[in-house]
Amino acid sequence: MSLEHILLGYLQKPATGYDLGREFADGAAHFWHAERSQIYPALKKLQRHGWLECREEPSERGPARKVYEITEAGRAELRDWLAAGPHIGRERLGYIAQTFFLDALGDLDETTRIVEAMRARWRATLAVLDAGRAEVMAATGGAEPEDLELFHRYAALRMGLHQLRAKLAWCDETLAILDRRTARASSDTPEV
Amino acid sequence: MSLEHILLGYLQKPATGYDLGREFADGAAHFWHAERSQIYPALKKLQRHGWLECREEPSERGPARKVYEITEAGRAELRDWLAAGPHIGRERLGYIAQTFFLDALGDLDETTRIVEAMRARWRATLAVLDAGRAEVMAATGGAEPEDLELFHRYAALRMGLHQLRAKLAWCDETLAILDRRTARASSDTPEV
DNA sequence: AACCTCATGTAACGCGTTACATGATTGG
């Protein structure tokens, strides 16, 4: 159900399916993803519900743009979804599953290698989110954004940052434990 | 692809589909979930691949138990999956999406209410994970587990704890910002 | 008698991914 409501959320400003596809590649990337092949049918479904209206506009290049706009019923539906309490679903986290079973490799060096790879990936993602944060900070001069829309978008970004920093903290903690363990193991069986 | 590999991971010790269903309700709940209706066909598929073997055993109550056991090919497949680098997929986080669009409610009191509800939910989950951590701590006497299997299961649990604490830290941070904002707003427009 | 736990499944549906189709314009 969430994708549809995210589309309604974005469509408080009129947009085309193509535009929305870009949002999922940019602004929303850290909490949701959708391909355009999924977006186009979803928009039609929202229109059938009466939550969106559509007008066609010629485009300079390519086929006519279908610009969607939210209706009053759509706004009500969005508000219901937002006010209905937190939408916390079950998270499927392959990397924790992997950690959970990593003993099957029977080798703590392999564990170290995998955790280091995780750290590298998340550091790269953190750099992207941090750039977004720096942008907001520059625009507001270091204060919390006054504007309600920006305030909430920034709050969502802060959540992403907290989560990423927690992942990285776990990597550091785990690597430290692994380090201590390898150090201890090599002092137990010292080289000749 | 992950569910199948998680099943292989668990099946380093023989188990039935029913047993595995319980794991997803208990031990694996914080990073993966699967219904038994999904597990039974998945086990058959793994068997077709030659990664599992199955023997039937009579059960004291109910129909015969199908006890699955991993094969050498299955172990190789699991090791490949584990060693292939971190399995970091796209996360779909409805609650961040919700935060992102919460300005549509046009009311910071509603935002406060939602964030408080999130905090309550995550506090409850944290209590569960923390109990698991306390159990391990009690068993090892406060040290990191020596046993390789326990070490990795505990590492996975620590990750869950880090993530939850990050969520809660965000709630606290956000509620503090909201508080300051409401305080400022009421001093700008003081009651008569 | 009603209900819980053990133990197996099937069927229908919905959400998400990948691949493909079409076609105009702009830039190298």
Place this chain on the structure above:
DNA sequence: CCAATCATGTAACGCGTTACATGAGGTT
């Protein structure tokens, strides 16, 4: 001329959810 960007989609497939079916044995 080739590639990228704009702009719309469809089709096939796979993963996940919900609901249902069956039936034995033990508990209240």
